Amino acid sequence: MEITLAHYLVLSSVLFAIGLIGVMRRKNLLMLFFATEILLNATNIGFAAIAHFHNDLTGQMFAFFIIAIAASEVAVGLGLLIVMYKRTGKIDLDIMTSMRG
């Protein structure tokens, strides 16, 4: 038996689905952000694997930039959470329903 690209892609999509479940399931915004990190990491595995099997560096570059993007998102996301927490004392998304319809 040999590990093929398909194995990695399946793993990647399984992890992505776990991330999706987390995104839909979490009410605590901090934990929700964890789930979005999982989404991006799942994709990174896929990119690295494709790069390996295609013998091409581009995939690794994409993964590299995705890591950078994930890091920046954390900074802005935490900034938003801090402001919100200072105002409301909570980071639960169920409190944010002042706008609807």
Add this chain to the structure above:
Amino acid sequence: MFEVVAFYLFAALTIAMFTITVMTSQALYALTAMAAGMIFISAFFFMLGADFLGVVQIIVYTGAVMALYAFGMMFFDTTRTMVEKRENPRTIFILGVLAATLVVFIFISPIISTHLETQYPLEAASGNSQAIGMILFTKFLVPFEVAAVMLLVAMIAGIVLAGKKMDKSLTLMAEEEIALMGANEAKPDSQEGAH
């Protein structure tokens, strides 16, 4: 054989860790499980010959991102058990599993292509890091610089949002109040005279 064992072992571990991350009600468990998951992912990178990526993964995620999140957890005081209201948990799982199944359904069929061209081949002679460096500062110079701008933006945004000036909202204050506040603050510190 080693590769097969390693793949399945790390796959199982990563899936387990990330499942804990999204399922547990303890924020601390979630954080540590995610950190572990990230490290296991870097194992894949090493297996796939992406040494540089593996190192970056460990440094950026476990070094920087996790530290930020840990700080956030302390700030938000989320170390105790989280109570989260659940609505239609079944729908969520059906959606998640469905998404995975559908994509996997496609992924198990092999990719048929005769036109794949390698643009930036991995060279056995030089190490991964050198190759990365070479391509990063030629072809991907522009995205690299834009990424730098992006990090700067993220930094400014983070600092501004978390800063002290956000405590009072000029948007909601009447003009007179603002004028009064400006007068008070102008005296001790002219840097803050913007108000």
Add this chain to the structure above:
Amino acid sequence: MEIYLYIALFAPLTGSLFAALFAASPKTSVTGIVASGLLFTSFVSSVILLNYVMAGHTVHVEMMTWIASGDLYIPFGFVVDQVSVVMMMVVSIVSTIVHIYSIGYMDHDKGFNRFFSYLSAFVFSMMVLVMSDNFLGLFIGWEGVGLCSWLLIGFWYHKESATWAANEAFIMNRIADLAMLIGIFIIYWNIGSLQYDVVFSQIANLPMPIITWIGIFLFIGAMGKSAQFPLHTWLADAMEGPTPVSALIHAATMVTAGVYLVVRANPIYDLIPEVGTVIASLGAFVAMFAATMALVNRDMKRIIAYSTLSQLGYMFVAAGLGAYWVALFHLMAHAFFKALLFLGAGNVMHAMHDELDPFKMGGLKKPMKWTWILMTLASVALAGIYPLAGFFSKDLILEVAFVEQHYILYSVLLATAGLTAFYSFRLVALIFHGDERHLEHGIHPHEAYNFMLYAMAPLGVLAVIAGMVFKTPYYEMVTHLLPAIEYHIHNHTTFWIMTIGTQLFVIAAIAYAYKKYAKAVKVDAKVESGFLYQLLYNQYYIPKLYDELFSKPYRELSKLAWKQIDLKIVDATVDGIANVIYRTGEKTHTMQNGNLSSMLRWMVIGLVVLLVLAIAFTVGYNAVTMRAM
């Protein structure tokens, strides 16, 4: 000549902008005078152009290019030819008069300046509509008049009913406009141009079904603007607007735009006589239908509105049967006497402090002598009595139907002519003759300002002479462009029997109306109860018998037509559709419940749906390619 074209077109716009400058400031008569003056200039230019066109020339200018890119080329051009000049004359005459009249009518209104701004803007849009040399320009004018009409119907916006009527009119028109836009697109798609001359020269090359669709869609557009069944309900409700508006827009100009469209597109309709027959049949139906509704109504302005509807039906009969010049001729004549009728009704309304029920009036002949004369004149013209305008235009339509051997249409129209005469004079009799019933309500009527009457006078003159004097020169001019078909009944005896018969029938209807409604109601009770009196008063009970036998069921039917069909079915359908849409919105916008979790879930649902479709397609695709191998 081009300069006159531009003056005729842009003078109203200038007037509108001038009045708009003062929109927010208190009333100044200057706005009214300047706007009227500018319209008069427009009228004079139209006359000069008419002279020029009469000599056999036409004016065609291309002001600028609107869109020119790739295969889409739409220049912004105007044409003054035999057809558009007739419309220009009608529009400019009636609007000038209505403007002057409005100076008096809107005297005490706070929105005086605003009113003139809207009214002149309407005239400008109407001019664009009739003078454009392509379908897009026509459509722009078409939307413009719709918009101005909406503003003017809802002019007294503090009245709930006015706002409602304005919206109803606008929305119904939008529905019809949509069909028209589609018709225009089909034309453009198949011919690649919207210029009248190009379209008409190439239309015959298209396959028949496409021409039919074009004809149908354009006609649906015309139906909306001209308030044909089943899109007619807005017209009667539009009477909520100020009366000069009703005179200008809902009698003389905008509602006839539909007829103008059919006349203008005559090369298209000539190719599809079946559609023409449908148009004519619908026209005849509307003529009758509206007339019956006018019989029982007790609202002065609505009666006139239904009458307009009925006359539009006549025009469509003529247009549908291919007698385009007859339709246009009736359009012109009708514009004069119907506008006059409305303006007269406006005088009465002013005198009666906005009372609209003619049963609460009566005997206004004395205090309002001139209004009486003018309205009677208009009614005689409407009824089609020789030698007034209506005789020449309306009876011509009857002749057309007869000559074309559409005997059913002919009989319907003939019967309607009788009804028309009856309800017109019922109105006149109730308002101007008989007891002064209004005294009970403590109203002391007075005649309108003199200058308003002077303004109306030209319309009175036109109502009298338009048929007799204009018919021959009009025919000679307009048949340069429209099919020149003379409608003559060759058998002299038949012709005379028909003409005199129709005249007698109409006169009888008038006489009956006078008899029934012009009598003084207040009589000695003793005499009243006597048998002979009763017999006489009830005309030997024959009317009663007729009433029981024919009229009552008929009146019931008319009422039914108005109340049941009109209000319940047509209105309810329109309302129903609106309600369904609205309720769907109310129900489904809870999707937006403001919760981030469900928003994220919606995104994932969207993704999963896409994935399911993708997989389903892939499986199906693979199965097909497998089989192919």
Add this chain to the structure above:
Amino acid sequence: MLEPINVSLASLNVTTLAPMLIAIIGALTILCIDLIKGGLHKSLYVMISLLFLLVDLGVVVDFGNVFIENGPVTGMFDMMLIDGLAIMGQVIIVGGSMLFIPLALTSKRFHEYNYPEYFALFLFMIAGFQFMVATDNLILIFVGLETASLALYALIALHNRSKSFEAAVKYFTMGALAAGFFAFGSMILYAITGSIEINQIGSVLAADHYANIGYVLVAVSFMLAAFGFKLSMVPFHTWTPDVYEGSSAALAGYMSIVPKIAGFIVAMRLFEFLVHSGVVWLQVILYITVVVTMTASNIWAMVQTDVKRMLAYSSISHAGFVMAAILIGTTQANTALFLYWALFSFTNLGAFAMLWVSRQKNLLAGQSSDHPFEKFSGLIKTMPMAAIMMGLFMLSLAGIPPFGLFWGKIYIIASAVTGGYTVLALIMALNSALAAYYYLKLIVFMFMKEPVVGYEKFYLVNASLSLKTIIGIAAIGTIFAVVAVNPLLKIITLFVYNSGY
């Protein structure tokens, strides 16, 4: 060891970076000025931003001239792609931003304008959007998109009231999910083509005769979800009304225009070759999405009680309308897209600016949102000029001739008809008739109702001369679009056609 690489500077075409660099330098200048001397008045920063944007626009226009002569230019190892789409996209982005930034000169003071960083982030965001449209490399698109988005989240939150945090957090979270979709979609495309450059992806797919159709469709599903979010297609639109309501009216107007044109350009690059190469599935899906987006958002707009939310739904509907152009995919349709968006920018920015000038700081008793319909009732009596302006924008949005958007609408519908999508054209026309209802509702409130007591003191409370100027420019653009349509079309057609779309 690797050989050193010699690259001649001339072959790099460094100038292709010039427009974005100007915006970035502008942002850095603002940051430096603040470091040297803090507490300067916001009008200085507005002027600096305007100045840099003007230079930026000038450079972009200069590229336009070069494009007309030489065709598309690539630079920086083929990373940058300056074609007609990129140039027109940048013109709309920079032009729209120039109209937006003076809206900061309000007469009331708001929190965000006290930060020089606000203006710096704004310029960074523009640079991000410019990178996004001026490349066909998925990495640079992604990085540019994220730069712009992160800045935008911060701009929303800086308005500093609870609704704006709510809006920013919602937008951010959904944006993070959409970023995940984008990354995953790119990964699949990379897996089957070995490339992340759109034109190369296209040629490899064509060379393979779409053998991996399943992979392609899954990738397109993810990409559609990602861009569906950015372009607010139903059901990925749920953020739009909330985010628009939470941010300041000026920023909401900006968001309805500039980020979307960037999204449209990338969608055009990504989807059109697929539509053309006969991926029937994509045509069907786009068809459904366009119709559902237009109709559903129109219906929802009808039941809104707040003008800003109504306009939010209306801009969803307009985006759906324009998305149809990508489905049709002819040169005429793509031209129509740019024409529509240029005209829409003026009208919609004007409409939102009208909300902005009547912004009040605190709600009245019984007032549920910032701009309920009642606030505008009887405006013709209290503020006739404002009512006429607002009425004008509404009529234009409803597509009543001869105002601006009528031309955009008619041109898109015409392109649908010539492209063979007759039924679609019909649905589009029907939808614009439906939409007239809610625009008229506002006009009815303004022109035909009595003023509600209490609101009159808020009319134009926030207006300064520069805001009035912006509204005036928007109104002039809306009214005199008739004259501009033809020359605009000529230029746009030239650019679109020569870029091969």
